[in-house]
Amino acid sequence: MRLRYVVADVFTDVPLAGNQLAVFTDGRGLDVATMQALALEVGFSETVFLLPPEADGDARIRIFTPRSELPFAGHPVLGAAFVLGGPLQRGAVALETGREIVPVTLERDESGRIVFGRMAQPVPAVTPFADTAPLFAALGIEGSELPVERYDNGVDHVFVALPSAAHVAALDPDPRALGRLGVAGVNCFAGEGARWTTRMFSPLDGVGEDAATGSAAGPLACHLARHRRILWGQEIVISQGGEIHRPSTLVARAEGDGDVIEAVEVGGAAVIVARGEFVLP
Known part of the structure; x- marks a missing residue:
């Protein structure tokens, strides 16, 4: 089994700053124990697994810290939107989290590269x-x-x-x-x-x-x-x-x-x- 992942530095516009995030681009076929073990292996504050949507979103995500799964977290949603938004060539993506669907608006520069994102978060x-x-x-x-x-x-x-x-x-x-x-x-x-x-x-x-x-x-x-x-x-x-x-x-x-x-x-x-x-x- 080969599991591809992307590492993004989130809430920064320069590499090697911000909050690190690993995004596994295809989480199909993985059970919870394997996802949790991979998050521990990576060791970042959060790791994301992309999955096919189950509702009206563009994708479903599961978010894990090294110790547990979270229904929602901010930098995993934003980072996953950057990773997913590139190949989709969309101005916005909607991610299904364990809390609710979170829409993320993406801003691009003249070359088409995503440079900024804004998420509408759950009301606390x-x-x-x-x-x-x-x-x-x-x-x-x-x-x-x-x-x-x-x-x-x-x-x-x-x-x-x-x-x-x-x-x-x-x-x-x-x-x-x-x-x-x-x-x-x-x-x-x-x-x-x-x-x-x-x-x-x-x-x-x-x-x-x-x-x-x-x-x-x-x-x-x-x-x-x-x-x-x-x-x-x-x-x-x-x-x-x-x-x-x-x-x-x-x-x-x-x-x-x-x-x-x-x-x-x-x-x-x-x-x-x-x-x-x-x-x-």
Whole structure:
């Protein structure tokens, strides 16, 4: 069995930055155990398997961390859209995820190369995160400048606001203590206006810290708009990954009114950096 794959660096326009993603271009015939084993073998934060559509999408995708399958994740959707959009020669692709169908609009340069994509993400459910004391202790901080809340769009993210980008960069959390909280992603952020810096710690997925978290970028825009740090409909630019030498840039925008989220969009670039195949018996 020969399994072809593509490696893309996502949320960057230069190779060897952003968040790494392996996309297996034909996942037919693979069982869940084999997909999970391949994701562990690759070792990236997520690995995608492309499959024929079952609903109204252009393709179905399954997303695996080194430890488990996810119903939705941001950089796998965007990266898979870049990989699929090239041969399809389409201005948009719709990907069937475990959460819902996610449409991705693709922008091309004069040569026809895809240079940017924007995905309409699932609208997250928001709940308070009441047990903040062990969270702050695990992060080594005194508190958050905004209410700490949990956003679930298929991935469970908690958001903690810090005074400055320097405070974000200085974080040195206790991974075991974070893991005991049972949260998929702990996001610490700072900034103002249209520019924000964030770090995402993911103690449950076997990665530790994420280089670029598309599934958190949309909820961050929601969180900022709900707490009146930005306007609904305002696009923000998010910097992430510099502390682990994988600088990434994400853009996000949320539509809503008051505390009600109506729509979420996240965008970024991606570059394909490698192609290969696994040979299995």
